[in-house]
Amino acid sequence: MDNAVCRLTGCEFPLFAFSHCRDVVVAVSKAGGFGVLGATAFTPARLEEELTWIDEHIDGAPYGVDVLVPEVVDPRVAEFADNRQRAEAISPQHRAFTANLLGEYGVAVRPEDVVRSEGTSGITPENGYAQMEVAFRHPIRLIANALGIAPAAMIAEGKRRGIPVAALVGAKEHALRQAAAGVDIIVAQGGEAGGHCGEVSTLVLIPEVVRALKETGQDIPVLAAGGIMTGAQMAAMMVAGAQGAWTGSVWLATTESETSEAFREKMVQARSRDTVRSRSRTGKPARQLKTAWHEAWDGEGSPGALPMPLMGMVSEPAFQRIENAVINGNEQARDLVSYFVGQGVGLVDQVRSARGVVQDFRQEFAESVLGLTAMLE
Numbered sequence: 366m367d368n369a370v371c372r373l374t375g376c377e378f379p380l381f382a383f384s385h386c387r388d389v390v391v392a393v394s395k396a397g398g399f400g401v402l403g404a405t406a407f408t409p410a411r412l413e414e415e416l417t418w419i420d421e422h423i424d425g426a427p428y429g430v431d432v433l434v435p436e437v438v439d440p441r442v443a444e445f446a447d448n449r450q451r452a453e454a455i456s457p458q459h460r461a462f463t464a465n466l467l468g469e470y471g472v473a474v475r476p477e478d479v480v481r482s483e484g485t486s487g488i489t490p491e492n493g494y495a496q497m498e499v500a501f502r503h504p505i506r507l508i509a510n511a512l513g514i515a516p517a518a519m520i521a522e523g524k525r526r527g528i529p530v531a532a533l534v535g536a537k538e539h540a541l542r543q544a545a546a547g548v549d550i551i552v553a554q555g556g557e558a559g560g561h562c563g564e565v566s567t568l569v570l571i572p573e574v575v576r577a578l579k580e581t582g583q584d585i586p587v588l589a590a591g592g593i594m595t596g597a598q599m600a601a602m603m604v605a606g607a608q609g610a611w612t613g614s615v616w617l618a619t620t621e622s623e624t625s626e627a628f629r630e631k632m633v634q635a636r637s638r639d640t641v642r643s644r645s646r647t648g649k650p651a652r653q654l655k656t657a658w659h660e661a662w663d664g665e666g667s668p669g670a671l672p673m674p675l676m677g678m679v680s681e682p683a684f685q686r687i688e689n690a691v692i693n694g695n696e697q698a699r700d701l702v703s704y705f706v707g708q709g710v711g712l713v714d715q716v717r718s719a720r721g722v723v724q725d726f727r728q729e730f731a732e733s734v735l736g737l738t739a740m741l742e
């Protein structure tokens with residue numbers, strides 16, 4: 366295929382796969398799509414290892430990195446310089462609530478052990494910037510940022526090195542701000558997406574963003590994100606003006622993905638109504654599989670979600686403990702198992718290989734386009 370996005374990034378077929386798993390990134394890029402490694406969960410040192418591994422295994426195929434440098438830091442946490450200071454700000458009430466909730470499902474943890482404060486990981490400005498520096502040391506063909514305007518340093522460095530900068534947006538106004546800041550690709554992500562998302566649906570957002578960019582004379586390609594699980598949906602979004610698809614959830618149900626057996630089973634069972642947009646995992650609204658965790662945190666008696674990044678310092682170790690408990694035979698803990706996933710989860714009916722998913726997308730895409738064309742004859 367040939368369009369502006371393919372030329373900018375070097376991909377053959379503009380199917381972008383966001384994943385925290387290096388094996389997915391490599392498999393997708395080698396199959397002609399474009400793998401994007403989500404860096405958030407890694408320390409800069411670990412990201413360096415992951416990218417070195419990708420460079421050694423990807424056979425020169427193009428790939429990208431997604432970092433999160435939040436534009437706006439919540440005033441409640443702005444004064445903290447590191448994770449130790451942030452941990453100290455997490456109240457005994459939040460610690461006790463988490464320990465009690467896990468305890469109800471047979472996952473034992475003392476309130477004083479609920480929070481993880483070691484290291485530099487997490488969605489913090491210092492981690493985001495350090496990850497960006499690591500990413501630029503590798504032969505990436507795209508760097509992406511979410512949660513606000515891409516930092517000026519990212520845009521400047523991208524231009525200097527000829528690496529396109531992509532930004533995720535959930536509203537037309539945000540797309541226009543990103544365009545004015547100088548990003549090269551807009552990823553317009555609808556509210557059905559897994560992870561942090563807005564409220565406008567993909568079907569409405571794509572033509573809205575494409576039209577707004579055109580009207581303001583900005584020749585910036587748009588990728589469609591949110592709910593895209595098939596090649597037919599990708600074709601539909603391209604008919605609506607997008608130049609490709611940016612996907613996340615569909616890769617969670619692949620054999621290579623980082624997800625646990627328990628979560629994959631839940632994905633296959635889940636309906637599209639089984640997700641929730643909740644602050645209870647990161648502190649900002651993010652779509653995830655709804656479980657007893659969300660009912661508790663979003664329900665009565667909850668101390669309320671903490672601001673980002675404090676909420677993640679409570680939730681991430683908790684979900685690790687939940688997964689470990691399930692592996693060790695605690696069946697009750699399965700009720701709490703959750704992860705970021707979009708409404709497209711209702712379309713997941715099996716676990717496939719990442720390469721197989723790319724091949725299916727290509728085939729469905731071609732069939733859809735041919736089918737539409739045939740209708741005109």
Ligand SMILES: Cc1cc2nc3c(=O)[nH]c(=O)nc-3n(C[C@H](O)[C@H](O)[C@H](O)COP(=O)(O)O)c2cc1C
Nearest residue numbers: 383405511558559560590591592612613614705707
């Ligand atoms: C498990 C998971 C984690 C995600 N984490 C991030 C992230 O760290 N940074 C980011 O820009 N987008 C993140 N996203 C959003 C994806 O980049 C993508 O926009 C979204 O998954 C598209 O919608 P879909 O899930 O319906 O395919 C995440 C999505 C998922 C499913």
